[in-house]
Amino acid sequence: MAKIKETKSVAPTKLQAEEFDMLSPLLDALFVETKELSKKKQDGVLNLLKVKMINKILLRIKTILEHDSSVEYLELLDEESLPTNSDASFMLSQFQAAMTQFRNKYYGYQSYSHTHEWTTLD
Numbered sequence: 001m002a003k004i005k006e007t008k009s010v011a012p013t014k015l016q017a018e019e020f021d022m023l024s025p026l027l028d029a030l031f032v033e034t035k036e037l038s039k040k041k042q043d044g045v046l047n048l049l050k051v052k053m054i055n056k057i058l059l060r061i062k063t064i065l066e067h068d069s070s071v072e073y074l075e076l077l078d079e080e081s082l083p084t085n086s087d088a089s090f091m092l093s094q095f096q097a098a099m100t101q102f103r104n105k106y107y108g109y110q111s112y113s114h115t116h117e118w119t120t121l122d
Contacts, residue, residue, distance in 0.1 A: 009067060009068055009069060009105070010067035010068075010121070011106050011119050011120055011121050012064060012102075012106055012118065012120055012121070013120055013121050013122050014118070014120045014122055016064045016120075017106070017107075017118035017120055019060065019064060020064050020099070020102070020103070023057060023060055023061055023064070023099075024099055024103075026057050027057060027058075027061065027092065027095055027096060027099060028096070030054055030057065030092055031089065031092040031093060031096055034046075034054075034085055034088045034089040034092055035089045037085040037088075037089075038084075038085040038086045038088075038089040040085075041085055042084065042085060042086045043084050043085070043086070044084060044085045045082045045083070045084055045085075046077070046082055046083055046084070046085060046088055047082070048079060048082065051077045051078075051079050051082055051083065051088075052079065054077055054088065054092070055076045055077055055079065058074070058076050058077070058095060059076060061074075061095055061098075061099065062074055062076075064102075065098055065099075065102055068098070068101075068102055068105075070097075070098035070101055070102070071098070073094060073098070074094060074095055074098055075091065077091060106118055106119045106120070107119070
């Protein structure tokens, strides 16, 4: 039986929280676009430029989530054997789920300030 690598979940820094807030809408937009492409041509292949642009965002997201256990299940799109629209949509949905889970862990109502904000290390 294979051992599962355990990663210790660590709250983000303020900089990571700001980057998360910047990347989240970009990921959402990418997901919407690939989902639409998938509806039109499910087995259509993404071109290399799109894959590189998507991976640039996904790599930064993986860096933010590096201490979260979900990162183990997140893969960048393969630039050599270009993914289909439906594969890319599927993978982006996994990133969205990981981002939602991360946000739910570290963002919320703070009674001391009576606002919603990130819980950060600094």
